[in-house]
Amino acid sequence: MLVRRMLQTVSWAALAGTILPSCLFLTSHVGLDRMKTAMLAATIVWFAATPLWMHRKADQAQGT
Amino acid sequence: MSEEASSSAGGEFEREPVPREALLGFKSFVGMYAGEHCAGTELMIGPLFVAAGVSAFDVIVGLIVGNLLAVLSWMFLCAPIATRARLTLYYQLEKICGRNLVTLYNLANGVMFCFLAGAMITVSATAVGVWIEFPMPHLNDYYPNSVGWVLAVLGVGAIISIVAAYGYNMVARVANVAAPWMVLVFLAFGVVALGQFIAATDSQIRSPADLWHLATTHIWKGGEPLPGQVKFTLWHVMFFAWFCNMAMHVGMSDLTVFRFARKSWYGVATSAGMYVGHFMAWICAAMLFAYELHETHPDAYTADLLIEHGAGYDPSDRDALLASPMTAELIRQGMEIENRLVDEGKLDESDKRITTPTPLPGPLAYNACGIAGLLCVIIAGWTTANPTIYRAGLAFQAIMPNRSRFAVTLATGGLATVAGLFPAIAMKLLGFVALYGMVLMPMGAVVFIDFYFMRHIGLQNNYADKSGTSFNWAAGLTWFATLGACVALVLSGIEINGVKPFQIYFVSLPGWFVAAALYIVLSFLLQRKHLPNATPEPH
Numbered sequence: 235m236l237v238r239r240m241l242q243t244v245s246w247a248a249l250a251g252t253i254l255p256s257c258l259f260l261t262s263h264v265g266l267d268r269m270k271t272a273m274l275a276a277t278i279v280w281f282a283a284t285p286l287w288m289h290r291k292a293d294q295a296q297g298t
Numbered sequence: 299m300s301e302e303a304s305s306s307a308g309g310e311f312e313r314e315p316v317p318r319e320a321l322l323g324f325k326s327f328v329g330m331y332a333g334e335h336c337a338g339t340e341l342m343i344g345p346l347f348v349a350a351g352v353s354a355f356d357v358i359v360g361l362i363v364g365n366l367l368a369v370l371s372w373m374f375l376c377a378p379i380a381t382r383a384r385l386t387l388y389y390q391l392e393k394i395c396g397r398n399l400v401t402l403y404n405l406a407n408g409v410m411f412c413f414l415a416g417a418m419i420t421v422s423a424t425a426v427g428v429w430i431e432f433p434m435p436h437l438n439d440y441y442p443n444s445v446g447w448v449l450a451v452l453g454v455g456a457i458i459s460i461v462a463a464y465g466y467n468m469v470a471r472v473a474n475v476a477a478p479w480m481v482l483v484f485l486a487f488g489v490v491a492l493g494q495f496i497a498a499t500d501s502q503i504r505s506p507a508d509l510w511h512l513a514t515t516h517i518w519k520g521g522e523p524l525p526g527q528v529k530f531t532l533w534h535v536m537f538f539a540w541f542c543n544m545a546m547h548v549g550m551s552d553l554t555v556f557r558f559a560r561k562s563w564y565g566v567a568t569s570a571g572m573y574v575g576h577f578m579a580w581i582c583a584a585m586l587f588a589y590e591l592h593e594t595h596p597d598a599y600t601a602d603l604l605i606e607h608g609a610g611y612d613p614s615d616r617d618a619l620l621a622s623p624m625t626a627e628l629i630r631q632g633m634e635i636e637n638r639l640v641d642e643g644k645l646d647e648s649d650k651r652i653t654t655p656t657p658l659p660g661p662l663a664y665n666a667c668g669i670a671g672l673l674c675v676i677i678a679g680w681t682t683a684n685p686t687i688y689r690a691g692l693a694f695q696a697i698m699p700n701r702s703r704f705a706v707t708l709a710t711g712g713l714a715t716v717a718g719l720f721p722a723i724a725m726k727l728l729g730f731v732a733l734y735g736m737v738l739m740p741m742g743a744v745v746f747i748d749f750y751f752m753r754h755i756g757l758q759n760n761y762a763d764k765s766g767t768s769f770n771w772a773a774g775l776t777w778f779a780t781l782g783a784c785v786a787l788v789l790s791g792i793e794i795n796g797v798k799p800f801q802i803y804f805v806s807l808p809g810w811f812v813a814a815a816l817y818i819v820l821s822f823l824l825q826r827k828h829l830p831n832a833t834p835e836p837h
Contacts, residue, residue, distance in 0.1 A: 252479055252670070256486035260493040270668025273486065277670045280479045288475055 244283040251276030315384035315557070322558045327567035330555070333477035335543075335575030336484060338421040338659070338679030339414070342727045343542075344583030345657030348591065349437065350530035350728070351626060353520030354513040360532045361580065364539025365572035369565070371540070371547035372556075375742075377565035379749050380556030387553040388696070391741060394748045395773040396762035402774075403741060404693040410545070410734045411690030412710060415683045416717025419455045420724035422679030425660035425672050426450040435721030437656040438526040442719045451718045458680055459711020462687040463704050473681035481574055483667060483674040488582025490666045491589045498592060517588045522626045524654050525633055528728075528801070537803045538728060539576055544735025544806055549742035586662040587655075594624040594655055600632050603652075607635040629654055656725070687711045732802045739806050740780040743813035744773045757821050772820035780813040 255272035258264045264272070311320065347357055383390060392400045427434050432446020442448045461469055496503060501512050514520075523529045530538075546552045547568075556565065596604070601619045605611045609631045611619060622628075632652040639645035659679075663671035691707035698706065717723055723730055752759035762770045787800035787808075800808075 249478060249482060253482045253486055253489070256489040256493070256667070260489050260496075262493075262497075266490075267668075269490070270670065273483075273667055273670035277479065277483075277673060281475065284475045284479075285471070 238287050241283050241287040245280060245287070248276045248280035248283060252280065311384075311557075312386055313389055320558065321560045323560070324564050324567060327555070327559060327564050328570045329477075331568050331571030332481070332574050333473065334682070335571030336477065336481050336579050336678065337575065337682035338418045338675065339682070339724075339727060339731075340484070340575055340579040341421055341583045341659035341663065341675060341678065342417065342657065342724050343731075344580035344585075345587030345659075345662070346527075346725075346728050347530060347535065347580065348518065348584050348587045349524045349527045349654075349657060350534070351521050351523035351527070352518055352530045352535060354510070354518040356520070356530070356532040356535050357518050357581070357584070358513075360535025361539050361577050364536040365569070365576050367536070367540040368543060368547060368572055368576075369569045372552065372568040373563065373565035375746060376547045376550055376552050377556045377559060377562040379550070379745065380553040381559050381562045381564075383553070383749065384557040385553065386557065387550050387745070390550075390553060390745060393760040393763035394744060395741075395770045396768040398768040399762075399770060399774050399777075401697050403738075403777075404696045406737055407545075407551075408690045408693035408697075408710070410737060411686050411693065412714045413717050413723055413730065414734065415458075415686040415690065415711075415714035416720070417724040417727055417730070418679045418683035418686065419451060419458060419715055419718030420721060421659050422458070422676050422683070423447070423450040423454045423660075423718065424658040425663075425675045425679075426454065427658065428660045428664045428672055434656065434658055434661075435725065437524060437654045437725050439725065440720060440722040442721070447721075448719060452715060454679075455711065455715025455718055458683050459687060459708055459715060461680075462684045462691070462711055463707040469681060469684040472677070473685075476677045476681060480674055480678055481579075483670060484579040484582050486582075487663065487666050487671065488578070488585050491582070491585035494589050494666075495585070495592065498589070516592060517585055519625075522630065524626045525630050526654060530728075534801075534803050537807070538732065539572075541735045541803070541806055542576070542731045544742075545738040547742075548806075548810060549735065549738040550745045551738070553745070583659075583662075586666055587657040590657075590662060590665070591625075591655055592623045595620055595622065596624055596628055596632075599651055600628070603632055603635050604628065607639070609635060624655065683714070687714055690714070729802055732806070736784055736802065736806045736809060737781065739810055740777045740813035741773070743780075743810050744776055744817050747814050747817050751818065752821065755818065757818075757825055761821065761825065770824075772817060772824045775820050776813050776817040779816055780809055783812055784809040 252273060255264060255269040255276070259266060259269040311317070352360075385393075388400060388404070391403060395403070424434065427446075427450065430446065430450070432450065433444040435443050435447060442451070495501070495512060495516055499512065499516050501508065501516075503509050503512065528534070541548075556562070559565075596619055598620065601611075601616050603609075604619065605613055605616060619628075629652060633650075636645060636650045636652055640647055640650065659675045660672060663675045665671075667674070687710050688707060690713075691703065691710040694710055695701065695703055695706045748759050748761075752761075758764050761772070762768070784805045787805050788802050790800065791798060792800050
């Protein structure tokens with residue numbers, strides 16, 4: 235349960251990391267290249283962390 | 299397979315009403331619609347609005363009202379029938395129309411799904427062009443224009459088809475995982491494009507009024523459309539937003555979805571899809587292409603052509619012309635001059651150099667958000683093309699029940715890939731989507747009239763089921779005659795006070811009433827011999 239919570243927190247942080255760089259670009263706080271790199275990093279984290287918890291509950295339910 | 303076996307084997311209640319214990323809560327529908335309507339094709343539709351010369355007011359107000367009408371159509375046309383009958387569209391149609399007419403409907407539905415999946419493959423293939431250089435199709439191209447393009451589409455199409463045939467569930471999982479991330483990347487497209495516009499125009503945004511000024515003067519300027527495109531007004535945007543999912547709400551395809559809803563008001567859940575996918579995503583994607591147009595300037599050849607051949611420009615305008623954003627008017631003027639020079643024998647046809655800027659989702663997304671944007675294009679196209687191919691496969695399999703699902707889905711994917719080779723489907727997506735709704739709309743009118751009115755006017759509802767016919771001619775003729783009338787109206791090009799009221803985008807509205815009236819009249823003619831035996835039943 236704790237691991238699941240932690241993974242979910244990482245996923246939400248990755249989602250924030252997906253949209254925040256563009257907002258910082260809009261307000262001229264980061265350049266386009268740095269924004270693209272940050273979005274890619276957040277994307278990698280999202281796809282690495284989310285599958286670990288998103289379907290776990292459904293799989294367990296199917297297995298029982 | 300017997301009816302009982304079919305329903306229990308599938309577990310999907312395909313030939314029986316959904317039982318109470320299988321009903322789903324409101325959240326299930328919100329999630330489903332929000333994810334399903336943030337698709338690869340949104341990356342084409344938004345930019346095509348810009349190519350169609352929409353103004354800011356027309357696009358914003360048109361989308362707000364049009365999407366509202368779409369949600370209301372789900373709430374008041376589709377969901378109430380779904381939650382009372384609790385049958386799939388196919389089974390309900392079979393009871394009304396008979397097995398053979400439903401087979402024909404499945405064929406039409408499957409072919410339309412194939413073309414739609416083809417457009418999604420086209421969108422994904424534009425992402426390949428970012429990594430591997432080859433000539434990409436242009437806005438007004440109908441046929442594939444390079445070997446590289448053909449290979450890219452074949453590669454993407456083959457992967458999508460094989461995955462759809464082998465691992466539909468795996469793709470569905472990827473789609474679920476990707477959905478929230480994809481929505482935010484779409485939003486990021488708009489935020490980045492806005493930032494780029496502000497920087498490029500040196501604008502100061504201190505209030506909503508400043509933002510609106512930027513939108514009206516630089517993003518959606520209105521005016522004439524790009525050459526080869528239909529001019530979109532408020533009415534076009536509104537009707538397009540309303541009817542782009544016409545097959546699902548007015549056409550009743552989503553009876554299959556809402557039969558699981560506890561209440562008919564769950565239809566309001568579709569607003570999640572409409573206002574996320576068909577408002578935010580279209581607007582953000584549109585801004586990407588608007589920025590690309592803003593950053594495209596006439597080259598020296600175009601400027602000299604305009605100055606030297608009587609387009610009303612003076613040589614002293616040259617520098618200003620080279621620095622100005624490319625507009626539809628400049629492109630049209632340049633093309634007209636080139637055509638005139640060709641006619642006069644002063645220019646060879648093959649030497650014409652002015653082309654229309656083309657919205658290519660791959661490069662647009664990559665320029666704005668880098669690899670994350672490109673992944674969004676690929677995943678959005680892939681995850682939505684897969685279920686579309688799968689659904690088309692199911693529709694075809696209903697016609698050929700002895701073929702394996704694997705073989706049918708693979709063949710369907712092949713057909714979609716061939717469709718994807720032709721850029722016309724994606725580049726003319728606005729017209730194709732309107733056509734898709736129009737083709738399936740008459741059967742929605744048949745279901746509506748049959749469910750609500752037939753008993754009250756002394757006619758037999760579910761006529762095929764009651765009479766044992768495999769082809770209800772009243773429904774069949776309603777379908778064909780309505781389509782014939784709609785096509786005739788579109789081709790007639792009737793113009794009233796400079797307005798064409800029967801364009802493909804609008805014609806489905808009168809078409810629905812034509813279908814409803816025809817079905818009543820034709821049913822009366824068909825059933826009059828048997829009227830005394832009609833057995834009206836409460837639903």
